[in-house]
Amino acid sequence: MAVERGSAVIGMALIMLSLILLHSENTDAATFKVGDASGWRFGVSNWPNGKNFTAGDILEFTYTQGMHTVAVVDKNGHDTCTVPSGAQIFRTGNDNVTLVKGENYFICSVPGHCAMGMQLAINAS
Ligand SMILES: [Cu+2]
Numbered sequence: 001m002a003v004e005r006g007s008a009v010i011g012m013a014l015i016m017l018s019l020i021l022l023h024s025e026n027t028d029a030a031t032f033k034v035g036d037a038s039g040w041r042f043g044v045s046n047w048p049n050g051k052n053f054t055a056g057d058i059l060e061f062t063y064t065q066g067m068h069t070v071a072v073v074d075k076n077g078h079d080t081c082t083v084p085s086g087a088q089i090f091r092t093g094n095d096n097v098t099l100v101k102g103e104n105y106f107i108c109s110v111p112g113h114c115a116m117g118m119q120l121a122i123n124a125s
Helices: 002-026 075-080
Strands: 031-033 058-062 070-073 094-098 102-107 119-124
Touching (some): 070 075, 070 094, 075 102, 075 119
């Protein structure tokens, strides 16, 4: 009887351990500070080069509030530096955006800033 109870406890412990492992696998997302120490700034567009991104990873955009924005755009918006109507625009100065699978495009919506390199195209696997 004591042995059975013991194995039941071990069984429960194993189930809980697997749940914890599964959970940690799901939340294994990396956080990237866009532009590294310099943050979201002019000329940041080549910052993604050489990095590997996965869906669920978080991009942290840091900048002085009021100076810049982070607009979530499509490929055309990125390539032509235009913000599609209805686009989501973050403005807090410390915006966390979760990458979706495939292409992710961001620009600063302040006129002229995208053309000065405040644009990102990131492919998340
Ligand atoms: Cu800007």
